Amino acid sequence: MIQQLVQRLVAAGLSQQDAALAVLGSDPMDLVLHMEQVWDQANIWNEPGGPAGPARRALWASGAFSPVPPTAGPAWDHIGYSYVLENTRAVQILRRVVKEFRGGEGLGIPQRATSRWLDATEAMLFGGANLVSPWLSTSSFRPDPEGVRRGIYWRVLGVDLAFGTEANAPAVFDKAAAANTGFVPLFEELLFELWQAMSNLRNTSGVNQADDDRIFRIAEQLGYQLRVRRQQGMLAREELAAATVLGWVHLTLSTNTPVIVDLRAEASSPGERLKLIGERVGLAPHTRSGSFLAMATELSLLLRTLEAGYVSGPQFAWLLYAQAQPPGTGPAPAGAQPLGAFSRRVITEWSAASGKDLKKAVVPARVNVVAKPSAPASR
Template sequence: MIPLLLQRIISGVGGNPPMAKEDAARRILTADPFDLVLHMEQLWDVSKPWGAIPAAGPGRRAFYGIGEFASYVPTDLPAWDHLGYSYVLENTRIVQILRRVVREYRSGEGLGLPSIETQRWLDVTEALLFGAANPVPSWLSTSVIRQDPEAVRRNAYWRFFGLDLAFGTDDNRPPVYDKATATNTGFVRLLEELLFELWQAMTNVRNIAGANASDDDRIFRIAEELGYILRSRRQKSTLKREELAAATVLGWAELTVAINSSLVSDLSATATNPATRLQLIGERVGLAAHSKSAAFFSMAADLSVLLYTIEAGVVSGPEFAWVLYMEQLPPGKVGKPIGAESRRVITEWAAATGKDLKVRAKAVETTSRPRVVAAA
């Protein structure tokens, strides 16, 4: 949600004047948390999670028009990033590090005195990430039953990807969360096999004289299987609210270190990239960021595009496999290729996992599945 809102502010959609990136980022980082919650709720409503049934009642919808970001609500979907975006960003340990930052600032002066702008950031972060005086608590997907928002996200990651985060709690205890039995344990092997096939196809796009090792039919079969298992977790809009909550939390955290924000400056963590800023902030609060944070930050947005494209069933046959590996629209074709995004995911996934995706591992078996369309 946050990165897409940032782009809409920069572009000046909805009749608004365009704005420079850093000015747009600071506008969001110092916004009233209620305005950000209203924007999130409006995105939830326009996504029509339950089809013709309204997502919000007339009372809540009446608030939408008075929110600061009401004019930036998109008309196209998806309106927020895929859960894969949140998963890779959370693996940097950014939320746990920011949790320690908030705790240190709120409990004493060990980090120094925060600037006025940083105090505003603290107010918003406590409300958005940790539920302090949240006027619409349901968006965090937490309650007296699900009290820990990190545990809620871990549950969603497990169900969608068959994966947990790379670390335990912020005091290094094993994480405790409800671990569902219905989970996509085959996600990683399918994704990595697809990335291998896409790399072969990308290589052969530039190959004029040599043998062509690309296999559009296999790309289609793997993408079909991958799309099927992802859509199976979305039936009747299951986990959609959790995905939006995660995208907002991780988007806010990413924006905090995307620029030399007031918090970054107050903590003497100014740098040229988000991974280094996070590393320096982690050192200030005694919690190390993941050593592969640069790869996670780099691939997050592109992984979102790739997974949404696969889920949407754009590659509905071998003749559409080019969408996933071409960077320019081929002659006579119609559509939007995402080869540049796929290439970035291949590079950064390999860097983060240490796996050479350009060399075939044991080939995975794919199963012909009925084509299931995700519920609206």
């Protein structure tokens, strides 16, 4: 949601940097109201008029980012986007940043823009104001927002973060029995098959190594696994909260923003900035943070395409590996776009992050035939 808001401001005429600074310097209440509008517009349960009542709609009208224009695509990033960003350990590192600035002057005196960032970060990431508790999907019943997100990563992707608590103790969260534990091996095989298909596109002679039928079967199974966790709008609110929080982190690290300057962490890439911040507060990020940060947006697009069920047959496998529609193929499904460049980035960065060479053969995963695929997810 954060990245989408920045692009909306860019479309309205701001530069990319000015749009980022406008969001990072905004009042957390305005961001809460904006997120509520995004949630209402998504209307996950197709309720007449949306899920919100007139009181909340009247409050939204006072927000700095109101009204939210209609959108045909997803209104926020996929949970996979949040997972790879959180796996950098950026949230725990920024927790220490907030704690140090609030507790003393060890990090220096924050400039005005950094103070604004601190207010919003404390509220959004760590529940510094009661008004954001529903936004973080937290309550007295589930008080730890990181634990809530870990639970979603486990249920949807079958993975946990690569580290424990900030104190390096084992993380405790509700680990549901119903989880997509076979998702990652199957996804990695898909990436291998996509690389083979990409390599074939460059060949003018020789054996065609693209296996469109295999790509379709894997995509079908992955899409089914993702949609199973979406029944009746399940986890949608939690996904939006996670995407917003991690989108804030992503935007903070995207350029040499005021807080980056105050932390003396200026660098040429988000991964380097996070490393320098970690050194300032004594908590090292994941060693492959650069790769996680580099593929987050592209991974979101790829997973959204799989979940939407656009690859409904071998004839549409090219959507996942071509940069443009190949000659002789039928029209793409409405709303779909070729993801060749995005998939290539995911293959490269996922290989670097996992230490697996996905451009070489992997152990084939078992693919179940989905007799009747679920209806494509609209968001």
